[in-house]
Amino acid sequence: MCLCNLGIQLDGLVQRLVDLRCPAALLRRAAGLTAESLELDWPAFDLRLLFLLAAKCPAARQDLRLHRRGVAQLTQLLQLASEPRLLSDKRCDLLGDLVKVLYTLAAGTAGPGDKDDSLAEGEETVFHQLAGLLRRLLLADCTSPDRRDRLTQHCVSLLLCLPQDSFDRLLSEDVPAAASSAASTASNFEGKGVEAIDVVLNLLDTRLALFSASCTADPAAVAAVLPAGVSLTGGALENLVPVLSALFEACRSSRTIRRYCKHRLLPRRSSDQMAQLPEEGASMRSRLCRTLTHPCTQAADMAASLVHALCKASIARAVRHTGYGNFAGFLARRGLLAAGPSAGDSTVYSSDSSGDGEDEDEDDGAGAADQQGGAADGGRANGAASWSYNPVTGRREPPRPDPTAGMTEEQKEFEVHRIMQAIDRLQATGVISPAVIGEDGRPCPVSHPLELMDRLAEQSGGKRREGGGGEESSDSDG
Secondary structure (H helix, E strand, O other), X not given: OHHHHHHHHOHHHHHHHHHOOHHHHHHHHHHOOOOOHHHOOHHHHHHHHHHHHHHHOHHHHHHHHHHOOHHHHHHHHHHHHOOOXXXXXXXXHHHHHHHHHHHHHHOOOOOOOOOHHHOOOOHHHHHHHHHHHHHHHHHOEEOOHHHHHHHHHHHHHHHOOOOHHHHHHHOOOOOOHHHOOOOOOOOEEOOEEOHHHHHHHHHHHHHHHHHHHHOOOOHHHHHHHOOOOOOOOOXXXXXXXXXXXXXXXXXXXXXXXXXXXXHHHOOOOOHHHHOOOOOOOOOHHHHHHHHHOOOOHHHHHHHHHHHHHHOOOOHHHHHHHHOHHXXXXXXXXXXXXXXXXXXXXXXXXXXXXXXXXXXXXXXXXXXXXXXXXXXXXXXXXOOOOOOEEEOOOOEEEOOOOOOOOOOOHHHHHHHHHHHHHHHHHHHHOOOOOOEEEOOOOOEXXXXXXXXXXXXXXXHHHHHHHHHHHHHHHXXXXX
């Protein structure tokens, strides 16, 4: 313990311990642990010192991973230490330290989306085994809720180091048809056990609630959303982004995981829910939509990437689930405000997700029918003749009166000039910066409102000319 404290304060001591080959000795001691020695105190201190040395010295980290098979040896230790179904407080702390060491070593190996041939010899099997052990840890019971929460957070961080084809190991074996119903249960989905994914999604729900509460700068609000017996370790952003990232990679890698996460995060809305903004409410969808427009671009971009992955990189479906206003920031950052993804969009999904016509029919056909039917029901319930879906806000809205009804042409022209002057004043004071969509799909600032109107007129005029030409040729053919 003293060496750990000194190593944190003195960088020279870390290098001295590495020169004395202390990391290799600690790895040998860890590999030789037995079930009886795991109950002692010193293994936890060994792992903490090993984590410190590996984290602060890249040379030691590379030596442990490449030359001493550190990931394989510690994975065997993880299998031994995770045997009990009910984990004591000491065992939870030990497993947390062990997972942290594994993350430090594995972070330099192939992660999600990397090719399997980038792994060292034999590591592919080790990572598949590691994914199965992480599933066991996610489902293990702990006597302390606080330690259970921290261990889950460490496991989620380690998920980011798994190769793309390892995420299916988070699902249990095929569930018998008699045990699986058409309606998904809490543990079965499409014939697979998704209990471990449920644990990660429940952690995401807690982290989203903490992130929203932390924005209020009210400690009482943060304490109110914390589960009983759980204390927040680290900042709300630090706890949220790894969970979003892990789910993003899992959804890209596994069709079953993606479909189940969409079932939980973006369920089809009822007619009453369609009348509300997507960000209103306390559901995971609402909290996820609120994160999309958060000033912290790291959290907003990762939340939007997850929504994008859930919708199989379809901008139209992502916008329908969240509203164009909430999703516009992600599109602007990625250069997708123009027509379709840019050439630099290299998102890769699992091979069995391509050509998934059944999933697309469910999204585009049934979803649109549900919106139309919901609009009619909502219109009757609210006494309105017809409600229309507004893609910008992401909800159904009643018809609004025309603000220019009854105005003369002179009055309309006067209002246009008044609005232009207001925009010019806002731009001059730096409150807003008018922009148009450039050819690269990103906003391009304009220097004056007149230029903005000219650019918009050019774009809309070109569309009218194309449409007019089509109509003329149709008439001439007739």
